Amino acid sequence: MQPERRVQKLFALVVISFCFLYLGVQALDSTPSVSNNAPKTEITECHFLLKYSHVDQPKSEQLIWAALESLETYLPPELLDKETQVALFKNADEDEALANLEGLVQSLQEAHQAELGPHGAVYLALEGMVASLDDPYTKAMDPKTYQKFQEGLHSRPFGGVGLQLGREEREILVFAVLPETPAAQAGVRPGDTLLAVEEKAVEALAVEEVEALLRGEVGSDVFCRFRRGDKEYTRTLQRVQLHTRSVRGRLVTTEHGFRVGWLSIDTFQDSTARELEEEIDKLLPSAPTGLILDLRDNVGGYVKTALEICSLFLDSGKTVVRIESPDGKEERQTLSARQIGLPLVLLVNKRTASSAEIVTACLQDYGRAKVAGEKTFGKGSVQSLHEFETGGGLKFTTARYTTPKHRLLDGHGLLPDRILKEEDILIYCYEQWTAKR
Helix, strand or coil: CCHHHHHHHHHHHHHHHHHHHHHHHHCCCCCCCCCCCCCCCHHHHHHHHHHHHCCCCCCHHHHHHHHHHHCHHHCCHHHCCHHHHHHHHHCCCHHHHHHHHHHHHHHHHHHCHHHHCCCHHHHHHHHHHHHCCCCCCCEEECHHHHHHHHHHHHCCCCEECCEEEEEECCEEEEEEECCCCHHHHCCCCCCCEEEEECCEECCCCCHHHHHHHHCECCCCEEEEEEEECCEEEEEEEECEECCCCCEEEEEEECCCCCEEEEEEECCECCCHHHHHHHHHHHHHHHCCCEEEEECCCCCCECHHHHHHHHHCCCCCCCEEEEEEECCEEEEEECCCCCCCCCCEEEEECCCCCCHHHHHHHHHHHCCCEEEEECCCCCCCEEEEEEECCCCCEEEEEEEEEECCCCCECCCCCCCCCEECCHHHHHHHHHHHHHHCC
16 A cells, blocks of 8 residues: 555544544433444445446445535534545545445434434435435435335225326426316316425425325325415315226217227226227227327326237237346337227327336337327336335336337437327327328
8 A cells, every 4th residue: 555545544544533532422322432344224225226226327436425415514523624525435445435434424323313313314314325316216215204105005995186296307296187086176287286295395205205195094184285387275185095997988079070089098007908998999889080099197107008008009029118227128028919900199298207108109119109299208217116124215216218219218208299289189180090091
């Protein structure tokens, strides 16, 4: 080891030892024994998962430095010096820097227990790591938040209010309102911003956390604050058990006798492809010229449902979506038992997302359907869950979707073949379908 390096490491160890002593004095009821041999916490686990399994594979230095910056409010004066921070956390090798971070966090936790709570310092550091990724779908959750998140995923039956939510920049938006639900009856509309649930601001929460707040015992009330345009409004919604079909079909006949089968798909559930096939079969005796798949305000759902829907309109063995992750690339293909040959137009808007975008991109790439409406949302990623031993959790992005023609969905969205409003869709269909005769 070079002399300069030895002096630098000696200086760093002296400083961090002094800082740990300082923090120990601050903890009035205990003297923590903290060193770079401190027991491993969620910090090491989170660092490993993000570095090796997150789709962007961030560098170790980025994660550790971001964690340190998130703790700045609680750092003792000796660690506010940037040269000291560089020596301890940037110039040290990865294992040593992680050990220094673990020791620092545990010292801060002991010194500020009353202010931070039992896990506060650890999750501040995790939130710093996560924030450095610029990934809205990666989220660190403390034990209390993670428990609510898990309850939202697994509790059945549950009471809901009929809202489908999504995130747009720093806001939680209403993407869709299920028909004949409390939210629909109360006049909540797609595009409204949800500001608070039971007076708890939701701006900083993950979409899944907000959905968990809205769920609860059937018959109970939940107080919500919304904004539409520049005006706020509140609604008290009663939770009900939701039993709604995800597909609704109707025959539309124009004044010229032009017949169109209009199929609205609200979400991609387990049963959606079967429901779609049933609704199409109801329309076929009326001999429609073509079909509109209305995917507006559809925030997606199961990827396998997207495969099943595409399989209704494409030959078997066609690539529907490519999934790209640090482990490699995977293709999902159609398995067609039946092909419906009617002309197709897909109607989309800025709240069409995720699996609904997979269907849109696939059928557009193969020229099987025209796409009309607005540019879609651009959510094309896969998240995984990891539970920490202490009860918290990490939701992180492990893969991204690309289309059959290698278009990236995440953060980009899809441009329609024709930008138009709903009132013009039947004219567009007439132009497309009669031109092919």
